[in-house]
Amino acid sequence: MRVLVTGGAGFIGSHYVRELVSGSYPAFAGAEVVVLDKLTYAGSETNLAPVAGKFEFVRGDICDPSVVAEQMRGVDVVVHFAAESHVDRSITGSADFVLTNVLGTQTLLQGALNAGVGRFVHVSTDEVYGSIEDGSWSENHVLEPNSPYSASKASSDLLARAFHRTHGLPVSITRCSNNYGPYQFPEKVIPVFVTNLIDGRKVPLYGDGLNVRDWLHVDDHCRGIQLVAEGGRPGEIYNIGGGTELTNRELTERLLAATGRDWSFVEPVQDRLGHDRRYSVDISKISAELGYKPQVDFEVGLADTVEWYRENRAWWEPLKERAQSAKG
Numbered sequence: 001m002r003v004l005v006t007g008g009a010g011f012i013g014s015h016y017v018r019e020l021v022s023g024s025y026p027a028f029a030g031a032e033v034v035v036l037d038k039l040t041y042a043g044s045e046t047n048l049a050p051v052a053g054k055f056e057f058v059r060g061d062i063c064d065p066s067v068v069a070e071q072m073r074g075v076d077v078v079v080h081f082a083a084e085s086h087v088d089r090s091i092t093g094s095a096d097f098v099l100t101n102v103l104g105t106q107t108l109l110q111g112a113l114n115a116g117v118g119r120f121v122h123v124s125t126d127e128v129y130g131s132i133e134d135g136s137w138s139e140n141h142v143l144e145p146n147s148p149y150s151a152s153k154a155s156s157d158l159l160a161r162a163f164h165r166t167h168g169l170p171v172s173i174t175r176c177s178n179n180y181g182p183y184q185f186p187e188k189v190i191p192v193f194v195t196n197l198i199d200g201r202k203v204p205l206y207g208d209g210l211n212v213r214d215w216l217h218v219d220d221h222c223r224g225i226q227l228v229a230e231g232g233r234p235g236e237i238y239n240i241g242g243g244t245e246l247t248n249r250e251l252t253e254r255l256l257a258a259t260g261r262d263w264s265f266v267e268p269v270q271d272r273l274g275h276d277r278r279y280s281v282d283i284s285k286i287s288a289e290l291g292y293k294p295q296v297d298f299e300v301g302l303a304d305t306v307e308w309y310r311e312n313r314a315w316w317e318p319l320k321e322r323a324q325s326a327k328g
């Protein structure tokens with residue numbers, strides 16, 4: 001079996017690759033794994049260093065049809081993580097989001113179709129549904145993306161759906177909630193807050209801090225993706241959630257407690273433009289069909305994550321600098 005993982009040098013993709021090549025997913029044991037990644041500011045081969053030698057790495061752009069055609073040859077399964085993923089960056093400039101998330105996904109879908117790939121898992125986000133006051137989204141909910149990031153992901157989901165409907169490409173879509181865990185790039189809220197607090201610096205809390213997010217440990221997310229890769233029905237969408245909904249204030253309180261800081265380290269800042277109030281996915285479909293259940297307890301997962309950032313300054317310090325310079 002040959003598995004092509006796009007964006008495998010990023011946060012979630014690298015977790016998936018580390019687990020896959022370490023034998024955590026027995027159905028794919030012994031698979032040849034190829035990582036295709038452009039290594040943008042968000043990607044790093046260091047994320048894959050613990051499993052170096054157990055996979056092939058190709059530096060390339062998913063928007064490049066010749067690179068994609070070459071890498072699709074002989075591939076049985078594609079797991080597509082590669083994306084521009086940071087909402088704030090999509091607000092200050094959205095062109096790269098449209099290029100990678102829309103054109104890049106289309107290029108991969110076409111490449112997979114041409115090569116006769118047997119299964120394609122397109123990793124998406126619950127942000128495509130917009131914002132919800134009460135209740136949770138099922139997979140049939142209308143798409144109402146509010147940021148350029150989520151609009152570009154919704155566009156890629158529609159292309160994936162269309163390649164299934166038009167060409168019969170065996171593509172399944174996953175839509176997950178907010179991930180956390182080790183190796184998350186220090187521009188997202190948990191790594192920014194943890195690393196700032198470890199260093200005794202303030203943390204910026206958007207608006208009134210009452211926006212609600214459902215937190216999903218990256219290990220649970222990757223387990224859900226693997227279930228879809230093994231048994232998801234082509235043409236279907238599967239929500240993947242973690243089951244821990246918290247306001248950003250509640251999350252901040254927990255991070256302050258975990259790092260021994262108090263509210264004097266919190267600096268309220270102007271709210272993000274178009275900030276979605278609440279995300280909440282209904283995971284009954286993937287639970288019933290594929291037996292998915294989040295396994296990482298949030299308290300334990302968060303404590304482990306904080307500990308990981310404490311122990312891995314050499315990993316995040318240069319990336320934080322890179323994040324700053326990539327902004328300018």
Ligand SMILES: NC(=O)c1ccc[n+]([C@@H]2O[C@H](COP(=O)([O-])OP(=O)(O)OC[C@H]3O[C@@H](n4cnc5c(N)ncnc54)[C@H](O)[C@@H]3O)[C@@H](O)[C@H]2O)c1
Nearest residue numbers: 007009010011012038039040042043061062082083125179
């Ligand atoms: N992080 C989350 O909480 C979250 C939540 C929902 C959905 N997702 C989705 O999961 C996927 C992975 O997210 P992540 O947090 O690991 O992202 P990330 O930003 O950490 O990693 C993205 C990876 O894609 C690579 N990449 C970017 N553009 C590329 C291109 N044109 N060609 C090849 N490689 C390219 C980058 O180098 C990087 O390694 C994305 O599709 C994202 O939309 C993430």
